[in-house]
Amino acid sequence: VVLGAAVSSPNGPASSDRYQCVSPRLGVLSARQDRCPHIVFILVDDQGFRDVGYHGSEIKTPTLDRLAAQGVKLENYYVQPLCSPSRSQLMTGRYQIHTGLQHSIIRATQPNCLPLENVTLPQKLKQAGYSTHMVGKWHLGFYKRGCLPTQRGFNTFFGSLLGSGDYYSHYKCEGPGMCGYDLYEGEEAAWEQDRGLYSTVMFTRKAISILANHNPRRQPLFLYLAYQAVHSPLQVPARYLERYKGIPNLHRRKYAAMVSCLDEAIHNLTLALKRYGYYDNTVIVYSSDNGGQPLAGGSNWPLRGSKATYWEGGIRAVGFVHSPLLVNKGTKCRSLVHITDWFPTLVTLGEGTLDEDLSLDGYDVWEAISEGPAFPPT
Ligand SMILES: *[C@@H]1O[C@H](CO)[C@@H](O)[C@H](O)[C@H]1NC(C)=O
Numbered sequence: 001v002v003l004g005a006a007v008s009s010p011n012g013p014a015s016s017d018r019y020q021c022v023s024p025r026l027g028v029l030s031a032r033q034d035r036c037p038h039i040v041f042i043l044v045d046d047q048g049f050r051d052v053g054y055h056g057s058e059i060k061t062p063t064l065d066r067l068a069a070q071g072v073k074l075e076n077y078y079v080q081p082l083c084s085p086s087r088s089q090l091m092t093g094r095y096q097i098h099t100g101l102q103h104s105i106i107r108a109t110q111p112n113c114l115p116l117e118n119v120t121l122p123q124k125l126k127q128a129g130y131s132t133h134m135v136g137k138w139h140l141g142f143y144k145r146g147c148l149p150t151q152r153g154f155n156t157f158f159g160s161l162l163g164s165g166d167y168y169s170h171y172k173c174e175g176p177g178m179c180g181y182d183l184y185e186g187e188e189a190a191w192e193q194d195r196g197l198y199s200t201v202m203f204t205r206k207a208i209s210i211l212a213n214h215n216p217r218r219q220p221l222f223l224y225l226a227y228q229a230v231h232s233p234l235q236v237p238a239r240y241l242e243r244y245k246g247i248p249n250l251h252r253r254k255y256a257a258m259v260s261c262l263d264e265a266i267h268n269l270t271l272a273l274k275r276y277g278y279y280d281n282t283v284i285v286y287s288s289d290n291g292g293q294p295l296a297g298g299s300n301w302p303l304r305g306s307k308a309t310y311w312e313g314g315i316r317a318v319g320f321v322h323s324p325l326l327v328n329k330g331t332k333c334r335s336l337v338h339i340t341d342w343f344p345t346l347v348t349l350g351e352g353t354l355d356e357d358l359s360l361d362g363y364d365v366w367e368a369i370s371e372g373p374a375f376p377p378t
Pocket residue numbers: 098099100115117118119357358359
């Protein structure tokens with residue numbers, strides 16, 4: 001191919017229109033790879049260690065099982081015991097003790113948010129040329145405009161600023177007299193778009209429409225899809241309950257159905273990644289934000305403890321990476337991987353820069369995940 005010459009391709013614009021991104025990380029690994037990968041980060045709320053089929057659960061998750069089996073399962077993977085701390089680490093690569101977010105979650109009435117001076121993962125990827133989108137639950141504060149996802153690195157945002165609202169009405173109550181509508185498009189309430197859809201279905205549709213409206217050959221995409229599922233309240237469309245009639249505990253039964261709906265959502269998302277031409281050049285990361293809550297149907301067995309504790313059951317999470325770009329597919333990564341590691345790992349994969357003094361707590365773990373024990377993480 002003569003550089004600069006337009007070569008027509010059957011499935012897209014001339015190849016000279018393609019963005020170039022020679023990632024040293026991936027370039028050596030795959031000759032096909034001349035473009036930064038699209039990154040899809042799926043964060044799930046309160047899914048416990050035992051709440052995925054491949055950990056022996058009675059909950060059926062055929063999609064997650066297949067994606068994990070064809071990718072790399074993270075079997076020594078740690079997060080924080082609660083939502084806002086975990087999310088702050090994902091966004092900054094720093095422990096919450098450095099961002100002031102070590103005091104539980106951010107409540108609706110608290111004048112607090114992820115410090116504006118801390119650079120975020122989407123900011124870094126945007127600088128590197130990515131189109132950045134967030135769908136789902138933020139929970140990193142909103143007391144002033146500068147705290148909103150669209151001010152913190154995302155080109156677009158559709159979702160809730162808190163968590164655990166009603167799955168259909170998208171109202172959130174945090175105590176008597178403290179109820180509010182919690183669904184936004186960008187920086188405005190999403191009344192217009194709201195069809196009262198179950199949030200797992202609604203967020204998936206939105207994510208798919210983002211994929212459909214972006215040209216994967218022109219610009220790399222970062223999609224942060226932070227599901228409300230499978231946090232309480234235990235609400236689920238009836239059809240997902242059928243298959244769990246055999247589970248006697250009603251909380252567990254509804255929760256199992258919620259996980260099944262989530263599994264179907266990821267199936268739909270994966271089909272869309274293929275249909276719209278992303279899949280071959282995409283890295284999908286799947287992670288829970290903290291341990292399961294047994295009082296709301298979750299299970300962390302055989303790990304002790306639950307969400308909001310520092311026992312293994314609170315901080316050891318379900319996680320895997322699925323991508324055609326992985327070198328050793330179908331393996332388990334037993335190296336320690338921590339939620340702070342995604343920041344340096346994904347920024348490096350996306351050819352972003354980490355040269356300024358970010359004092360990161362995380363490490364780039366791509367080789368440990370993709371190539372295995374020969375590359376133990378620091
Ligand atoms: C992050 O924010 C904290 C709190 O404002 C500040 O002390 C720290 O220097 C910031 N770090 C970076 C790397 O931005």
